[in-house]
Amino acid sequence: MCASAPMMVRAPANPFERKVSAARTPASDAPMMTIVSTRRGYERFSAERQSHDRSRIVGSVSNGRETADLILAEARAMIEESGDNAFRVTDLAARCNVAIGLLYHYFKDRDGLIAAVHESQFLAHIESDVANLSNIVSQEGDLDAVLKILVDDFCDPRSALRNEYRLDRMDALVAARHNPDLMQRLTNAEARLSAEIVATVQQAKLDGLVDPSVDDKALAFMLEVIPLGTALSNVYGEYMPDPEAWRALLTRMLISLLPPS
Numbered sequence: 001m002c003a004s005a006p007m008m009v010r011a012p013a014n015p016f017e018r019k020v021s022a023a024r025t026p027a028s029d030a031p032m033m034t035i036v037s038t039r040r041g042y043e044r045f046s047a048e049r050q051s052h053d054r055s056r057i058v059g060s061v062s063n064g065r066e067t068a069d070l071i072l073a074e075a076r077a078m079i080e081e082s083g084d085n086a087f088r089v090t091d092l093a094a095r096c097n098v099a100i101g102l103l104y105h106y107f108k109d110r111d112g113l114i115a116a117v118h119e120s121q122f123l124a125h126i127e128s129d130v131a132n133l134s135n136i137v138s139q140e141g142d143l144d145a146v147l148k149i150l151v152d153d154f155c156d157p158r159s160a161l162r163n164e165y166r167l168d169r170m171d172a173l174v175a176a177r178h179n180p181d182l183m184q185r186l187t188n189a190e191a192r193l194s195a196e197i198v199a200t201v202q203q204a205k206l207d208g209l210v211d212p213s214v215d216d217k218a219l220a221f222m223l224e225v226i227p228l229g230t231a232l233s234n235v236y237g238e239y240m241p242d243p244e245a246w247r248a249l250l251t252r253m254l255i256s257l258l259p260p261s
Helices: 064-082 091-096 099-104 109-123 125-139 143-154 160-176 181-208 216-233 244-254
Strands: 033-039 043-046
Touching: 033 216, 043 109, 064 099, 064 109, 091 099, 091 109, 109 125, 109 160, 109 181, 125 143, 125 181, 143 216, 143 244, 160 181, 160 216
Parallel strands: none
Antiparallel strands: 033 043
C-alpha cells in the first residue's frame, strides 16, 4: 500500500472506554480526526461524528504521517493497558484492521514501535507547553501572563490532568533506564526541547523579563524540573502545602529572576 494512500482505521467491536484528557488534530483537509491521549490510551473519533456513537473508531486518513500517528496511538493504548511485555504486533494489526506489513512500513520492528510509544509519552504535552510559553514571551512580553502559565498551569501540583502528563514522562524515563537505544532517543528529544526553552529564556532577557546574569541553561532546566517534580503530589498526603502558600513561593522565586530595578 502506498504511504500516501487514504485508508480507514477501525476499532475493535467493543473498544474499551477511555477518559478524554487532551487532544491534537492533524493539519489536513480531510475530515478532522481527534487523537485523545491519556495514560490509559488514546481515543480517536471524527469531529463530524462526535454527537453520535463514540464506541467506534472511524476516520479518514489523508497521508502517511497521519497513518503512522494512528498506528502509534493504538500501540500506546495497548502498552498502557498491558505493558511492554504483553505487546504483540499481530494484536496491534488486528485492532487497527490493517495488514502487519503496513505496520512495518512505518516502524522498523516491534522494538521500534515500543520505543516510538515511549518517546510519544515523553513528548506528548511538553512540546505544546514549550510552544505556548514561547508564544507568550515573544508575542506578549507580559510578566503577568508568564507568571500565570508557569505558576497556575505548569506547576500546579493539584491538577489531575497535569499529573497524568508528568507520570507519562516518568513512564518513558523508567522504560529507558535499561534500554540504551530508547535513552538516546529521549536524550535527542530532550535536546530539541531544551534548545527551544533556552531560546525562550534568551527572548525573555531581551524583553526585560529575566536578569541577563541568569544562566540560560540553569533556568531552562529549572523550568522543566519543577513541574515534573510536582508529580510527588500523588503521594505527599498531609504534607501537601496550602495552594496559596505554594503559589506565593513560586511567584516569589520567579520574581527574583527579574532584572534589578
